[in-house]
Amino acid sequence: MKVTEKSLKFRCTELNLGVLKDTSFGIRFERTAKGYMVELQYRDGTPSKVLIQEASASEAAAAVEGVALGAVAVKDAGTGKPEYVTxxxxxxxxxxxxxxxxxxxxxxxxxxxxxxxxxxxxxxxxxxxxxxxxxxxxxxxxxxxxxxx
Ligand SMILES: [Zn+2]
Structure with a gap:
């Protein structure tokens, strides 16, 4: 499947409302003149973390999927940071x-x-x-x- 700006956007939204919803961060991408940039945005005000920049669409998609996999693993291990502390x-x-x-x-x-x-x-x-x-x-x-x- 060909990665497009539209499909990336759809996937990010899907993840933010899905598997990343209960974590302390969301994912965001941006298309710049030099390529795609993918970053993690923390909900607690921590400065966002750039995962990849000046990347192609498929590289950006891979970074996004890496975050999704990581979040699932964290969730399965029961150590996901929920929105509120216990x-x-x-x-x-x-x-x-x-x-x-x-x-x-x-x-x-x-x-x-x-x-x-x-x-x-x-x-x-x-x-x-x-x-x-x-x-x-x-x-x-x-x-x-x-x-x-
Ligand atoms: Zn507060």
Whole structure:
């Protein structure tokens, strides 16, 4: 099958909406005066990575298929980076990073405490995601407490 700009475009769209949908990146190509350029575009703001440039259409297609195969392999291995981090990751990071784009530029809102649980409304300055951080009552400690007079 002959690779054309149209078929490349179709394939990239198909992959971005398919196998690459749950990964941290998408694929993009561009036709320049010197040939085709294929790059990975990260959803978290990491600068895009050029895979091949000044390539022929069939070389570009091969690069695109390489990404598709790699993404499938990663997915099958269960290590694909989903769009949102897991609860474990969020907790391990101390709730200091946006669960979507991993930015530390988040603005924590006020705390609502109720029956051993505190909910904090947070939002990400970078990607505009809003979420609630959930804190659970863990312990009590008299030794370091001082009485409010
Ligand atoms: Zn974010």
């Amino acid at each position: 609860r474990e990751t969020y907790v391990r990071q101390g709730g200091e990073r946006c669960p979507k784009c991993q930015s530390k530029d988040i603005s924590p809102g006020h705390l609502i405490a109720s029956k051993g649980i505190i909910i904090q409304h947070c939002s990400c300055v970078r990607c505009d995601l809003v979420w609630n951080s959930i804190f659970r009552l863990d312990d009590y400690d008299c030794s370091s407490a001082t009485k409010d007079e």
